Amino acid sequence: MTEKSPTLPPTSWAVLGLLSFGEELSGYDLKKWADSSLKFFYWSPSYSQIYSELKRLERAGYAVSRVELTESTRGKRVYTITGEGREAVTRWARDAPVEPPILKHGVMLRVWLGHLMEPEKLRAVIEQHRDYADKMRKLSAIDAEAAAEVSDWAYPEMVLRWSERHYESERDLAQHMLNDLDALAAQPRPQPTGGAYARLKKQLARTSGTRSRLK
Incomplete structure (x- = not known):
């Protein structure tokens, strides 16, 4: 029987995962490493979040710390994963249920409310998102090249x-949406006329069988 992983929030596993590479790291080190790796697919932590998770991991016995003397008067606290911590994060990585990613796309929510915005403003929002996705694509490529140098x-x-590839796709999807806006601009601007939810219920009733098979 597989031993259950202890209940910890996903951010704790992320921090413990960084420590699992076997290095003694400070909160500053963890923040910098997360910003060049984790932020592209999971989490961009603040320093306060990093230190909060480190304290949680110490209380659980999954990490230990010591103060490393430096040239400064304060010294530097560094953290190391424990054997129990390595076993725990290994169990979590291996046995945790595969959960669907949670998509909370703020830009798409704003486009969904496009009937409330001027066409020029809506276009500017999507263009800004497209440019952000392209910047993240370039940054993740740079960090992937750096990771390739370490076996x-x-x-x-x-x-x-x-x-x-994800950010490349996101950039391209945004460009497709800008093209859709151009096509929409050639038509009368759509406006809600009331009764939208009643029409949605009828549509869902027609497609209920197909939707049930996909759940």
Whole structure:
């Protein structure tokens, strides 16, 4: 019988995962590493989040810390994964249920409300998102190249390559949406006329069988 992983929030597993590469790291180190890796596919933490998770992991016995003396008067606290912590994060990576990603796309929510916006403003929002996606594509490609130079980072490199393709797709989807806006501009601007939810219910009733098979 597979031993259950302890209940921790996903952010704890992310921080413990960074420590699982076997290095003694400070909160600053963890933040910098997360910003050049985790942020492309999962999480861009603040320093306060990093330190909060480190304290949680210490309380659970999954990490230990010590103060490393430096030239400054304060020194630097560094963290190391424990054997129990490595076992726990291994169980989580191997046995946690495969959960669907949660998509909360703020730009798409605003486009969904496009009837409330001027066409020029809506276009500017989508263009800004397209340019952001292209910037993230370029950054993830740079960090993937850096990871390729370290043999121990083969799997992080694989995820960074996925991130590069993801942002490339997101950029292209935004451009497709801009093309759709151009096509829509040639038609009368759609406006809600009331009764939209009643029409939606009829549509869902017609497609209920197909939707049930996909769940």
